Amino acid sequence: MRIKKVYYLLIVLVVVLITQLACGLGGGSTEEPADSPDYAATEAALQATQAALDAQAQQPTATKEPLPTPTELPTAEPTQPAPTQAEPQTWGSGDLIYFTDFDSQGDWEDGWIHFSFPEIDYSVYKENGYMHVEVPEEYSAVYLIYDELFFERDYADVFVETRFQNLGTHNINNISVVCRATDQGWYEFSMLSGGLWYIYKYIASSGKYITIKDGGISNLDYDAPHTIAAECLDDTLTFYFDGEPLRNGTIKDTQFREGQTGMSVYADDWPNVIVDFDYFGIAVP
DSSP states (O other): OHHHHHHHHHHHHHHHHHHHHHHHHTOSOOOOOTTSOOHHHHHHHHHHHHHHHHHHHTSOOOOOOOOOOOOOOOOOOOSSOOOOOOOOOOOOTTOEEEEEOSOSSSOGGGTEEEEEESOOOOEEEEETTEEEEEEOSTTEEEEEEEEEEEEOTTOOOEEEEEEEEEOSSOOOEEEEEEEEEETTEEEEEEEETTSEEEEEEEETTTTEEEEEEEEEOSSOOTTSOEEEEEEEETTEEEEEETTEEEEEEEEEOOSOOOEEEEEEEEEOSSOOEEEEEEEEEEEOO
């Protein structure tokens, strides 16, 4: 009996095995497994991509335009000439730096400045080849400074000269030339109508004139035309009159080392001083 049971059990197992094999080979469901690759879809996508590439290859190739070459910005033209810096002095001894005989056309004030001590109404103008100066009030000075040249430190050696004549009803006045003028002060070489002369040092901070040298000329015809000049050479100051250095007219001073040049007229205790200047020049000593 036991042998029969084992026999029947073996037959059942064989039948089950045959049934499973039959299902795996051809029977059962026709549905693809969920994770199996879709080769048909992949092939269709590849074919579409190849078609797109073929169409693109048949299009004309676009030419890339080069970038435009940058152009330089235009340079703005100045509305007026820039002021030029004065070059360090390169003149030699005896060279004429500046000269005017007041005969040129145009407005002379383009190159000059003028003022008075104290502030008064005065007249300064160019006429018939002369610089005309009128000082109507007593104890007043009028200055004319040539503004186009500033002589810097270590380059301020100058010889300044002018020719003048008194035209008023009297000659009670001073005529001067100036060197190394700044807002700090200047040196002033002044001839008085009576023949006395002075070298002043004007101190702007105090408004005072300090006499550093003085002297006198005998038998001076003050109504006649005369020249007056100053040499400012290093620390040495020399006063000239009618082309000659004045006796004892030299002094040393170190306070002012740079500045401008000019001339002046002073009315002492008699007003209405009138003076004509014939020329003004600046040279290298």
